[in-house]
Amino acid sequence: MSALRLAMRRDPAGSLGALLVLLLLGFAMLGPLVAQHPPDAIALARRLQPPSALNWLGTDELGRDVFARLAHGAWPSLMAALLVVGTTVTLGTLLGAFSALLGGLADAVAMRIIDVLLAVPALVLAMALAAALGPSLVNALIALVVVRLPVFVRLARAQALVLRSRPFAEFARLAGAGRWHVLRHHLLPNLAGIMVVQGLMDVAAVILGAAALGFIGLGAQPPSPEWGGLVASGRHFMADAWWLSLFPGLALMLAALGFNLLGDLVRDVLDPRQEPAP
């Protein structure tokens, strides 16, 4: 806790990020409870109404309440992004660190596979995978994991290669430590900070990626109020109904900003070097 307090004092921007993320999570949990309308209630008589006391953030082209849709879409949007990021960070760290530790042919083969995955444009690959698996949010998330994973494997491997040759890891090997010991005690604890930070910075990109897949019919399916989908559907009415894209866009922007700033704070908390000398 002292590390957290110290990091928050040293990094006000990180504290702001933590606050934003807490607010977003609070909105995701409490928003649906305070919404005045169900998210899918169609009221064509009130279509494309601007923000008012009756509809706080206006209505969409079917007269559905934008606030209600935004609130009900918050939890699945944030959780889906965190699930993808959690999976890519965990798998990427383990695969990258193992690859660096094994070296030789296993490392070379793994890196060529990663090179192939990186060579294909991410969205095209995600589209191909999502189309092959079938249109659904879960399949879109699987596609996003596959697309984002190579970046994390590369990062983890590069860091692990540096750590592997640090004297503390060399000493462990000299003392008879096996690969598992070096991985568990010397590589993973020192990789954790940078990987978590990179993962948090990826949350917004994943939300947008899920939105892109949803937009072409390969992600969350209508009438699901997932945030990316709300931005995409609102773009047809930008000139007349700015609130349709603005509020989901603002929520996405705040999520991106919050998670990015939170990433810095988490790095400081995870790094024991931030503690003052006694």
Place this chain on the structure above:
Amino acid sequence: MTALLAARDLRWQPAGAKAPIVDGVSLAISPGEFVGILGGSGCGKTSLSRMLAGLRRPDAGTLAWKGAAGSPPRGAVSFVFQDPFTSLNPRKPLWWSLTEAAALAAPLTAAARRSLADELLVQVGLPPDHATRFPHQLSGGQRQRIAIGRALATQPELLILDEPTSALDLSVQARILNLLLSLQASRNIAMVMVSHDIAVIRHMAHRVLVMDAGRIVESGEPTALLAAPRSTAGARLVANFLSADI
């Protein structure tokens, strides 16, 4: 007397290098002996020390431990690295780093590890309450003491030190060197110290080996080297030392 560690015709040339970094080095280290390896930058002394410790596999040549061909048994040889700032895992408390090698050699309970850590801290002149600290909370000299304590945890018979004081300021250097001398006297450990500093080697070593271009070009007592160097590299080291001394 059988040599503790004997190396015969060690050779190592990294891929892409035009010449071997270590080129046919043979040497023997006796029990309790303090051997200094002197040489300028890039002469191959660090590479040689890493091969002696088993941290680098030679392209050619053999090692023998107490007369038997092959590498030393686990824990018999330990190593102290040059840079105290990267030699300890920043995420582990000092008690963990100090006792890692001992715990790898034989299963130890947490209490036994803490007790061993306290003992090692006292041996290297640090208070036991440092055990729960992290490396960033120590000075460079304190970190190097921890690295020395860590190297002693398995009670090695040979300790190899790669320029252990070059990253430290002068007053701290003297304290670390005196610590090493007292440890050697109390434990009778053989030590091999790599250095480019003839003054350090003169102070510490029973015997000095001068390296140049991957080869040992001179061997003898440090005082003899200072009085009458027999190689060009030795003469250069002595000349640099004398000019710095003036």
